Amino acid sequence: xxTKDIAQAYDRDFLRSLMVKMMTVRKFEEKLQWLFAQGxxxxxxxxxxGEEATGIGTTAxxxxxxxxxxxxxxxxxxxxxGVNIDHMMAEILARDTGTNRGKGGSMHIAxxxxxxxxxxxxxxxxxxxxxxxxxxxxxxxxxxxxxxTFFGDGxxxxxxxxxSMNLAAAWNLPAIFVxxxxxYGMSTPLRKVVKDMDLTKRxxxxxxxxxxxxxxxxxxxxxxAKAAREYAVAGNGPVLIVEHTYRxxxxxxxxxxxxxxxxxxxxxxxxxxxxxxxxxxxxxGLFTQEDIDQMDAEAAETIEHAVExxxxxxxxxxxxxxxxxxxx
Amino acid sequence: MSVIxxxxxxxxxxxxxxxxxxxxxxxxxDIGTYCGAFGVSRGMLEEFxxxxxxxxxxxxxxxxxxxxxxxxxxxxxxxxxxxxxFVAVCYDQIINQAAKMHFMFAGKxxxxxxxxTAAGGGTGAAAQxxxxxxxxxxxxxxxxxVAPSTPYDAKGLLKTAIxxxxxxxxxxxxxxxxxxxEVPEEEYTIPLGVADVKREGTNVSxxxxxxxxxxxxxxxxxxxxxxxxxxxLDLRTLSPLDRDAIIRTAKKTGHVVIVHxxxxxxxxxxxxxxxxxxxxxxxxxxxPIKRVGALFCPIPFNPELESYVLPNTGxxxxxxxxxxxxxxx
Numbered sequence: 001x002x003t004k005d006i007a008q009a010y011d012r013d014f015l016r017s018l019m020v021k022m023m024t025v026r027k028f029e030e031k032l033q034w035l036f037a038q039g040x041x042x043x044x045x046x047x048x049x050g051e052e053a054t055g056i057g058t059t060a061x062x063x064x065x066x067x068x069x070x071x072x073x074x075x076x077x078x079x080x081x082g083v084n085i086d087h088m089m090a091e092i093l094a095r096d097t098g099t100n101r102g103k104g105g106s107m108h109i110a111x112x113x114x115x116x117x118x119x120x121x122x123x124x125x126x127x128x129x130x131x132x133x134x135x136x137x138x139x140x141x142x143x144x145x146x147x148x149t150f151f152g153d154g155x156x157x158x159x160x161x162x163x164s165m166n167l168a169a170a171w172n173l174p175a176i177f178v179x180x181x182x183x184y185g186m187s188t189p190l191r192k193v194v195k196d197m198d199l200t201k202r203x204x205x206x207x208x209x210x211x212x213x214x215x216x217x218x219x220x221x222x223x224x225a226k227a228a229r230e231y232a233v234a235g236n237g238p239v240l241i242v243e244h245t246y247r248x249x250x251x252x253x254x255x256x257x258x259x260x261x262x263x264x265x266x267x268x269x270x271x272x273x274x275x276x277x278x279x280x281x282x283x284x285g286l287f288t289q290e291d292i293d294q295m296d297a298e299a300a301e302t303i304e305h306a307v308e309x310x311x312x313x314x315x316x317x318x319x320x321x322x323x324x325x326x327x328x
Numbered sequence: 329m330s331v332i333x334x335x336x337x338x339x340x341x342x343x344x345x346x347x348x349x350x351x352x353x354x355x356x357x358d359i360g361t362y363c364g365a366f367g368v369s370r371g372m373l374e375e376f377x378x379x380x381x382x383x384x385x386x387x388x389x390x391x392x393x394x395x396x397x398x399x400x401x402x403x404x405x406x407x408x409x410x411x412x413x414f415v416a417v418c419y420d421q422i423i424n425q426a427a428k429m430h431f432m433f434a435g436k437x438x439x440x441x442x443x444x445t446a447a448g449g450g451t452g453a454a455a456q457x458x459x460x461x462x463x464x465x466x467x468x469x470x471x472x473x474v475a476p477s478t479p480y481d482a483k484g485l486l487k488t489a490i491x492x493x494x495x496x497x498x499x500x501x502x503x504x505x506x507x508x509x510e511v512p513e514e515e516y517t518i519p520l521g522v523a524d525v526k527r528e529g530t531n532v533s534x535x536x537x538x539x540x541x542x543x544x545x546x547x548x549x550x551x552x553x554x555x556x557x558x559x560x561l562d563l564r565t566l567s568p569l570d571r572d573a574i575i576r577t578a579k580k581t582g583h584v585v586i587v588h589x590x591x592x593x594x595x596x597x598x599x600x601x602x603x604x605x606x607x608x609x610x611x612x613x614x615x616p617i618k619r620v621g622a623l624f625c626p627i628p629f630n631p632e633l634e635s636y637v638l639p640n641t642g643x644x645x646x647x648x649x650x651x652x653x654x655x656x657x
Contacts (some may be wrong), residue, residue: 044635118429125420127393159389327435
């Protein structure tokens, strides 16, 4: 879409909310990196800096009751789906007020009130799970609902992925599989682990609809997800969306970036979705630089509030922990 | 009371629960028209239709995982894994997903799901279709593990398992499918975690479950003629485990033989022995605890080799005689 058309095509508040959310994700993860450096976060976490448009653009097309499963690099995905950021920050700081009461951490954020069936620490484990959520929708004949999962280029080579895409297609499930191709499985470039780099072809053997999109263009991502949702809700079966992007941050805190060049990272930093969407918004004539600065301040405030909330929250008590293993 | 097979009892439990609760559905490989590899689901497709009796692709990871995903979104799936050995194909969905979600998500979800699966040997199915892997599930917090030995127990326990809000691994020993037993006409359930004394006795306790219960009862009858009065405790559920029943019988007889079909080394018998050693029952023992399990060996195909590797009445009897002799010395 031409930038001048954006003003006609979208509601100003919608555009603003996409930007604020992407900024919030960016600042959330940058804050996590800072907290890590301060020794205030235990364990590990997987930032997706540079991939914000995938989580935010995709979830913008979902409804609150749609089911969604996130990956281990899923901060943006769950923020987009509406998780309470105070509670998510508290979770990562291992607090009792966290989304998972300090039992899950960064890789397992869950929020059923917003349809978030959990982020997953096992690559592609969400693929079968999303089939089950979609099966529930089908069996219960729930109207206007889909189940969506994210996975990565790494996860695209798991057996679970192929089994699940086949099962979803065979059963005509209202499932959306979102392949966030950030081009590296941890450190291993896609070209080393596949013969055919065109991941959209993964939809062909399962006779599945596929959308391919520039994953750093938040509006393009949104449009693809919206079309995918309409297609799946109409009973046409599952959809694959391939969103091409790049993670400019390291894989996790242990990443020394030995597997890629500084030049490559710099090139993608310049193409990152926040910078790119800023330009789109300014060019649209709907927003001034002052507006952008205000959004930035708003996102920063959200994150500062979350950190304050988390730090002020109590740690969970180990009392009765064995009693919380099973549901009553 | 009516006399029905173990397989029929399992089917009755599924059908009754599916009639009772529309959220219960059944899926697995070849369970519809074929009625399952062991003929358990005969008539279910006709009664409930293809939307509730669902034939799956041969994709254990996908359909077991789909069961988990359906369970966390409000359904109560019964998933059949044709052979329990296939659990190795879909371990992630059971161990890392189903077992952990309730805890890891701070109680926000539950996983009300039953994985029914044909376990154990004695059918000539060889090394990849004959294993007893219950100790592997028991070791994972978040799973429940049930191993019934009679049609009565199978029906009552399966109904409870389907109503349970957790992932229950329901182990059906293949040789038991055609065994018969009395089952009440009226509805009943059996709670999980409650063992059952299948034979009262005073001299020695045979603690067992699954197919080995019948073997232990046979040995007990034989030894009764010699004045050795054996108690046979059927655990029925391995997780949660009825520790009190184990301690009670050990204290009562002072002699314990633990019998299971799974490999002895690293087997669930070690946990049972541990329960006794960890409790006041230890002081009541008049002899060391003996364990009888399969040899440390994959299950071989040849019938003589297979029965040599698996526990049998001869080996159980030998173990009982050994613990009784120990007391005299």
